[in-house]
Amino acid sequence: MPPKLHTKFDDKPEPSASKPEKSSSIQGNSLKHVLEDGGSDLSHTHVAKRARLGILKPESHTKVTPSIQPQKARHSQTKDTTSTQAQIPGAPEIKKKVQNLKPNGVHQPNPQLLQKAAKELEKVRKQLPIWSKKADIRWALRNNDVLLLNGETGSGKSTQTPQFLYSEPWCKKRTVKVKSKDERDEEVSVGGVIAVTEPRRVAATTLARRVAREMGSYIGKGTGSGPVGYAVRFDSYTPKGMKIKFVTEGMLLQEMLHDPHLRQYSAVIVDEIHERSVDVDLIAGFLRKLIHGDKRGRGGIPLKVVIMSATLDLGGLEAFFSKPEALSNYKPVAVEYVEGRQYDVNIFYEVKPSQDYFQNMLQTILKLHTTERLPGDILAFLTGQEEIDTMQTQLEQIAANLVKTVPRMKVMPLYGALSGQAQQDAFEKVKEPFTRKIVLATNIAETSVTVSGVHFVVDCGKSKVKQYRPQLGMESLLAKPISKVSAIQRAGRAGRETTGKCFRIYTEEDFTKLEMDELPEILRSDVVEAVLKMKACGVDNVLDFPLMDSPDIKAMEIALVQLHIMGALDEAGNLTGTGDKMARYPLPAAYGRVIIAAAESDCLLDTIDIISCLTSDTEVFLQPKTEEDQEAIETARTALENSRGDILTYLETVHHYTAENADRNDWCQKRLISTRSMKMAMSIRRQLRQICFHQKLIAELPPPDPQPVEEISPERAEIILKTFLKAFGTRTAVLGASGYHTTQGHHEITIHPSSVLYGKKVEAIMFLDNVYTAKNYAKKVSAIQANWIVEALEI
DNA sequence: GAGCACTGC
Numbered sequence: 001m002p003p004k005l006h007t008k009f010d011d012k013p014e015p016s017a018s019k020p021e022k023s024s025s026i027q028g029n030s031l032k033h034v035l036e037d038g039g040s041d042l043s044h045t046h047v048a049k050r051a052r053l054g055i056l057k058p059e060s061h062t063k064v065t066p067s068i069q070p071q072k073a074r075h076s077q078t079k080d081t082t083s084t085q086a087q088i089p090g091a092p093e094i095k096k097k098v099q100n101l102k103p104n105g106v107h108q109p110n111p112q113l114l115q116k117a118a119k120e121l122e123k124v125r126k127q128l129p130i131w132s133k134k135a136d137i138r139w140a141l142r143n144n145d146v147l148l149l150n151g152e153t154g155s156g157k158s159t160q161t162p163q164f165l166y167s168e169p170w171c172k173k174r175t176v177k178v179k180s181k182d183e184r185d186e187e188v189s190v191g192g193v194i195a196v197t198e199p200r201r202v203a204a205t206t207l208a209r210r211v212a213r214e215m216g217s218y219i220g221k222g223t224g225s226g227p228v229g230y231a232v233r234f235d236s237y238t239p240k241g242m243k244i245k246f247v248t249e250g251m252l253l254q255e256m257l258h259d260p261h262l263r264q265y266s267a268v269i270v271d272e273i274h275e276r277s278v279d280v281d282l283i284a285g286f287l288r289k290l291i292h293g294d295k296r297g298r299g300g301i302p303l304k305v306v307i308m309s310a311t312l313d314l315g316g317l318e319a320f321f322s323k324p325e326a327l328s329n330y331k332p333v334a335v336e337y338v339e340g341r342q343y344d345v346n347i348f349y350e351v352k353p354s355q356d357y358f359q360n361m362l363q364t365i366l367k368l369h370t371t372e373r374l375p376g377d378i379l380a381f382l383t384g385q386e387e388i389d390t391m392q393t394q395l396e397q398i399a400a401n402l403v404k405t406v407p408r409m410k411v412m413p414l415y416g417a418l419s420g421q422a423q424q425d426a427f428e429k430v431k432e433p434f435t436r437k438i439v440l441a442t443n444i445a446e447t448s449v450t451v452s453g454v455h456f457v458v459d460c461g462k463s464k465v466k467q468y469r470p471q472l473g474m475e476s477l478l479a480k481p482i483s484k485v486s487a488i489q490r491a492g493r494a495g496r497e498t499t500g501k502c503f504r505i506y507t508e509e510d511f512t513k514l515e516m517d518e519l520p521e522i523l524r525s526d527v528v529e530a531v532l533k534m535k536a537c538g539v540d541n542v543l544d545f546p547l548m549d550s551p552d553i554k555a556m557e558i559a560l561v562q563l564h565i566m567g568a569l570d571e572a573g574n575l576t577g578t579g580d581k582m583a584r585y586p587l588p589a590a591y592g593r594v595i596i597a598a599a600e601s602d603c604l605l606d607t608i609d610i611i612s613c614l615t616s617d618t619e620v621f622l623q624p625k626t627e628e629d630q631e632a633i634e635t636a637r638t639a640l641e642n643s644r645g646d647i648l649t650y651l652e653t654v655h656h657y658t659a660e661n662a663d664r665n666d667w668c669q670k671r672l673i674s675t676r677s678m679k680m681a682m683s684i685r686r687q688l689r690q691i692c693f694h695q696k697l698i699a700e701l702p703p704p705d706p707q708p709v710e711e712i713s714p715e716r717a718e719i720i721l722k723t724f725l726k727a728f729g730t731r732t733a734v735l736g737a738s739g740y741h742t743t744q745g746h747h748e749i750t751i752h753p754s755s756v757l758y759g760k761k762v763e764a765i766m767f768l769d770n771v772y773t774a775k776n777y778a779k780k781v782s783a784i785q786a787n788w789i790v791e792a793l794e795i
Numbered sequence: 796g797a798g799c800a801c802t803g804c
Contacts, residue, residue, distance in 0.1 A: 200802065233804055250803040279803065386798060416801065442800055464800040477799055521802090529804095586804035617802090687804090753796045774797075 109218055118216035125214060128156030130338045134164050140334035141165060141267075141304050145291050146321045148333060149308045152340020157308050158203075158271050159211050162194050165306075166227070166243040171266040176299025190301045191266035196246045197283060199275050201232040208237070208246040231255075233586060234683050249279035250586075256286060256537050257584060261297035267304035273317075274309040274485070275447065276520040276548075278530050284320070285546045286537065292323055310340070320548050343495035345457075349508040357460050357505045358387065362394060364503050368456050369436055370406050376455030377430070377437040379445060381490050383464050383479045388413045388440045395438065407436045414441040414451070417618060429453055443482075446489050457494040457502040459487060461510065465518075468525050470555040472745075475526070476772045483518045487511060520549045527551050528589050531559040532568060535575045536583030566593045566727055581695060586687065587615060590768075593727035595688070599697040603720050606712075608692070609654035610647055610720070612685040614768065614780065618677045620653065621754075633672045640671070641756050644717050645782030647724060647768075649756050651712060654681070661706040721782055722792065725766055729792035733778065734764045740778070743789055752777040764789060 125131060130151060140147045151157030165171060173192025180186045198204040205219075208230035212219045217226035225240040231247045238245065247255070252268070262268065268287060273280055287305050295302055307317060318333050354360045361380060368378055382388050392411045399409040414426040429452060430437045439451050443463045465480045482490075487504065494500025504511060522530060530551075534542045543556060550556075563569045566589065568579030575583075582592035591611050598607035613620050621637075624630040640656060642648035657678055660667045668675045692698050712720075725732075733740040733749050740749045751758050751765065755778075764786040767778035 248803060254804055275802090277802065384798085384800065417799080444801065447801080466800075479800090584804095623798090753798095758796075771799080773799085777797080 111216075114213075114218060115216045118214055121214045125156070125160065128160060129154075129341060130156040130160045133336055133338055134160075136336060137161065137164050138168060140336060141168065141306070142170070144334045145302050145304055146333045147304075147306045148317055148321070148335045149306055149338065150310075150336065151308060151338035152310055152342065154341035155338040157338060158196070158198075158207055159214065161306060161308065162196050162244045162269055163211065163215065165267060165269075165304075166194055170302075170304065171243075173266075174299070174301060176301060178297060178299050188263060188299070190261075190263045190298050193242060193265050194244050194267045194269060195252060195262075195265045196244065196269040196271055197249045197252050197280070198246060199249055199272050199277055199280065201235075201248055203271075204230050204232050204246040204248050204251075205235070208244075211244060211246075234687065249277060249283055252283060253279055253533060253537075254584075254586075260286075260537055262290065262303060263298060265303065266301075267306065269306040269308060271308045272310070273307050274517075276518070276522075278522045278525060278527075281520060281522045281548055282530060282533055284548055285534075288321055288546050291321065316548070320546070342492060343497070343499045345491050345495040345500045345502050347491060348501065348503045349511065350504070350506055353507055353510065354505055357462075358391070360505050361458055361460055362391065364458050364505065365395065365438060366398065368458070368503070369409060369438065370402075372456065374407055374434070374436060375453065377439065377451070377453040378456045378458060379439045379441060379451055379454040379493055380458040380460075381443065381445065381463075382440055382460055383462050384442060385413075385415050385417060388415060388442070391440050407434050408432065410435050410437045412437060412439045414439050414445055416442065416444050427451055443486070445493065446486060451493070452497070454493055454496065455498060455500045457491055457500065459490045459502060459504050461487065461504060461506040461514075466524055470526070470552070470558045472747075474770050474772055474776075481510075481514055484511070484514045484516050486518060487514060522547065523549055523551055526559070527555055528559045528562050531556065532563055532579065532583050532589050535563075535569065536580060540574075563589065565730070566590065568593070584695075585691060586684075587611065590727040591615065594724055595692065595697075597723045597726040598720075599692070601719050601723050603716070603723055604692060604698055605689075605702055606651055606716070606720055607723060608685055608688045610650045612681040612688065613650040613654060613677075615684060616677045616680040618674055618680075620650065620674055620677045620681070622672045622674050623754075624672055629672070636671045642712070642717075643756075643783075644721065645757050645765075646755050646780045647721065647782045648712060648717055651720070654685070655709045655712075658682075658705040659707060659709045721766065721784055722788055724768075724782070725784065725788055725792035728766050728768060729789060731768065731770065732764060732766050732784065732789045734786050734789075735761055740765060747776060749778050750775045751781050752779045754779060755781040757781045757783060 130137075137147065137149070149157060149161065171191065171194065173189055175187055175189050177185050178188055196204075196207070198207065208228050209219050212226060212228040215227050217228060219226075219228065219230070219237055220239075221237075224237075227239075227241060227243045229238040229242040229245045230236060231238065231245065231251045233248070233251065255264075256262065268283075270280065270283060270287070273284065284307075287303070290298075290303050291305060305321070307321070318335065321333050350360065361382075365378060365380055380391070382391060392413055395409060395411050399411070402409070410430055410432065412426040414423060426439050426441070437453060439445070439454070441451070445451055459482075461482055462479045463482050463486070464477050466475055466477055468475050491502035491504075494502050531542050534545050539545050542560070543553065560569065560573060563579065564571075564573070566578075566582075568576060568582050568589065570576050578593070578596055581596055582589055585592040585595060587595070591614065594607060594611065595604070598604040624633045640649055640652045642652050653673070657664065657667065657673075664678070665675050667673075668678060689698070689701060693701050730744050731742075732744075733742045738748070740751070741747065742749050749767075749770070751760070752771075757765065760783075762783040764784050765778060766782045766784050768780035769778070771777050771779060
């Protein structure tokens, strides 16, 4: 029986969702979906949030001001403030005006027009839910060092909070006296800028652009002047007079290596802390130390901290940032709650646990497609590329046989490995008439991007999660149930533009059994990088470092030992000069170690070329789809493949690519090499060369490309491989009667088919990557001599 | 002959 439907703020049922015929039409088929009270389900999370706010001690100076926005406000147009498709809510015409501003002179747009546009934008800003909290937020930070701000999606927290604060009296730049390392007094300036951290580059740059416009400025090129800037890898803009700076989390950590007291800043705003990346966990720990520790490094000036999140455990965070020994009248933390803007989404569950969620999902998508009226696209969450490809094939087969009265289907895959253009295609609105877009996505669509036009979400309830096993030093990737927060986030994707529906391919009971939050990344990863960063930022005892969630002590100890073996830490566990250098490369610690070894053995430039390929975010060598392609590609690649393995194959590839001066895209296409990957590799190569030049590891920057291809002599190859062995000596295996066995632990290991050494038998191998899937596979493999291993491990 | 989500310096 369909239960009574009502929305959270309005007891009147939504007309489209409440028609009994419609719900019974869903119930009356094999899908057996039960119509659930979606409004109350989503509002359940709101209730939960308020309930958690209630945990706060009454004596702690907490301002709890949950507010319910009137229905009207909730039904105005909303957009994700951090999405790549970020738009100014309700003001497309203003956006257009701003974009069309004609430059006055050469670079600067007309200031009067900018001011006028900002004035217009202010009208829109005043309608944002957070606007009514302006005074509360300012008041909170005048009286506290820390503010926890729980702002839902669409509340405007990311764009407005820094603007509320930059003109506050505590935000002024000051000149103070501090003690230098050798106990001398020196004058430094402290404060004046607010940093806002974002987990992704697109978020940092698009938010900066938007806030600049709201402030009557704009983001230009090179050095300009203006109140807003940003810094992400490979790109930054820090104008004169900058008051607000959007940065990625990794970038702020990098800044902390040079400026551990964050003297540039009056405040740090941490956005999206609920995503809980390793970097944001480290930032939270450092900020807590800065707030609670002595402030002499900042000349006594406190750093203000705002922690922002859409969904967060405020109780836990409040405890984390409170001083444990707080006096009864000490008020360290304030809490604000801002209602977001989101249309209601009705949730439908399976009645019975599904045996085959893939088939159920297929059925649900078809049912939605054939019964729901247009417009209204479908977004389906699956676990991975393979599932998505299969689903696409099956849906398209069925679509070909649909009757003419049913809309046509446009099936679009969406996952990270797709090219930028292919991803863009999934965002585009369908142009064809009488057609419904069906986007099959991984959890890239959960946070990173917004797909427009979606009214229906189908959620399989699973996602692939990386899990690290410290004892084995191995990672595995498994499909696991998602968290409640994730499930709600996925459902919310149906309510961006209008009231939506979400079909969960699992039972309501399964939903209640889900964990509230995802396990934070720091508990699922190798902590070598995290430990090195802590050490480099001056943390002597990493086991004492305040973390919201501390990894297993064993995992920390293994990381410490690993860093000692690599020479980053001495016997006493103190950071060495090598370790300090390693922490400053934008690379995993092991590759940092290789760079240093390379400088000593005079193969630095070649090593940089190799590491640039290895750390580019997509695979360099694409996989051919058909067998004919396979043969053609293999012939085209012969000049690049080096019989000594994958490392030297990458080197050959960079040598040939950079020697190519005619058409690099064409060069890549002929060899089925990813152009995106090679472009990124070239950026990394430039950055690493620059850093090594500054560290004086190379005397001068190498001449620009193209350079003639140099043959890699056997002697040179040996030097390069031995250089990598200095960091990867423990990642080796020797050939026995029954295949390869690792030198550490004597586990059986097989060379992965993606390696040029696949199926080859050599005396010993070194592998940079190790995954456990069907077998224990070694990836990125090189042929070495067994006696080199002993040599490498002795040093 | 494998099959892998996402992000960041």
